[in-house]
Amino acid sequence: MIFKKYQLRSYNFRLVALIIITCVYAILIVNSANSAYTLRQGVGMLLSFVMMIVISFIDYNWILKYYWLWYAISTILLLAVKLVGSSAKGAQRWISFGGFSVQPSEFTKLILILVLSKLISMYKDRLNTFKFLGVLAVTVGFQLLLILAQPDLSTTLLTFVICVVIIYCAGLEYKMIGKILMVVIPVIVVLLAYIILDENQVILKKYQRNRIMTFIDSNYSTDDDDEDDGSDDDTYQQYYAVQAIGSGQLTGKGLNNDDSSSLKNAGYIAEAQNDFIFAVIGEELGFVGSAFTIFLIFAIVAECLITAVKAQNFAGRLICCGVAAYIGFQSFFNIGVVTWILPNTGIPLPFFSCGITSLITVFTSLGIVLNIGLHTKVERDEDLFAPDFKG
DSSP, X not given: OOBOOOOGXXXXXXXXXXXXXXXXHHHHHHHHHOGGGHHHHHHHHHHHHHHHHHHTTBOHHHHHHTHHHHHHHHHXXXXXXXXXXXXXXXXXXXXXXXXXXXXXXXXXXXXXXXXXXXXXXXXXXXXXXXXXHHHHHHHHHHHHHHHHTTXXXXXXXXXXXXXXXXXXXXXXXXHHHHHHHHHHHHHHHHHHHHHHHOTTOSSSOHHHHHHHHHHHOTTOOOOTTOTTOSSSOXXXXXXXXXXXXXXXXXXXXXXXXXXXXXXXXXXXSTTTTTTTXXXXXXXXXXXXHHHHHHHHHHHHHHHHHHHHHHOSSHHHHHHHHHHHHHHHHHHHHHHHHHTTSSOXXXXXXXXXXXXXXXXXXXXXXXXXXXXXXHOOSOOOOGGGGSOOOOO
């Protein structure tokens, strides 16, 4: 049954209120960053919000029932990107139609959260076996390779982190974690050494290696003739972003200001409405505005975790943990890049950065979390009747 009768008093109005406040705040920031995008982002946010409310009344157990279908759709979309996708700055990550563009890798984050939550809940007794972990690794790894091939290293790493968090929250034993780390850590060290020491390495695109090298050494000289490189200087955006945040001091220069000293107005922060929008927040609203932004994101993540604790079944708990990791880590990666504590990537800031695909994914995720919160009565978990995974 898709729709069920719910008790309205169980609805998480606190989370909805936080989302509304964040949306209004985000629209004000986008309008100040680049008013040309205000209407588009506002309409996208409104439609995404309405979609979230509708999804919040769809039984998440029904959604999980077709986990294999969502995985298949995600795979088809990722393959379509390679076949008919549109390119920009050396990357092929979008599918364009009717004047609109979608980025399938954004949807993949949510779909893998659903798929992993369902699989683990079905075979939770087999979680701490290498065979079942191998099945999960193949399931996740196949789609991660498709994202990496676009190329989109940052989304690949973020999605990997989200999946790792879900598996950990599912109850992976520390003994098993230790065994995995004994293999993974040496492999990572060897790969990093190869990437850093060999200019002709074949693991990363040249512009991706340049971003890592310029993060390690700001004086590192990149090849300006590299057509895959999205900018002439990989530290350019981060340098001016940090300057902008610092210039905002405690309370900032004010929204929609026409101060000629503004790095945004001077054009030093290119495409300020996108991945570097946190620099606009820091410059125009100062430390207070930056702290308020982080507080709102933290509060939404906290509500997801509270819902996880109250979830009626194991799958619902894992979904909430996955959504919390999705919003939390993506925000951390974005702000980390803008404040120059992480290498430059193309990760958007949830709710704030312009991008309809990102909005749809975030609001759909929160809609499912809201529905999980509506299931207040402990119901019989049908996952217990799934066939055992043969270890």
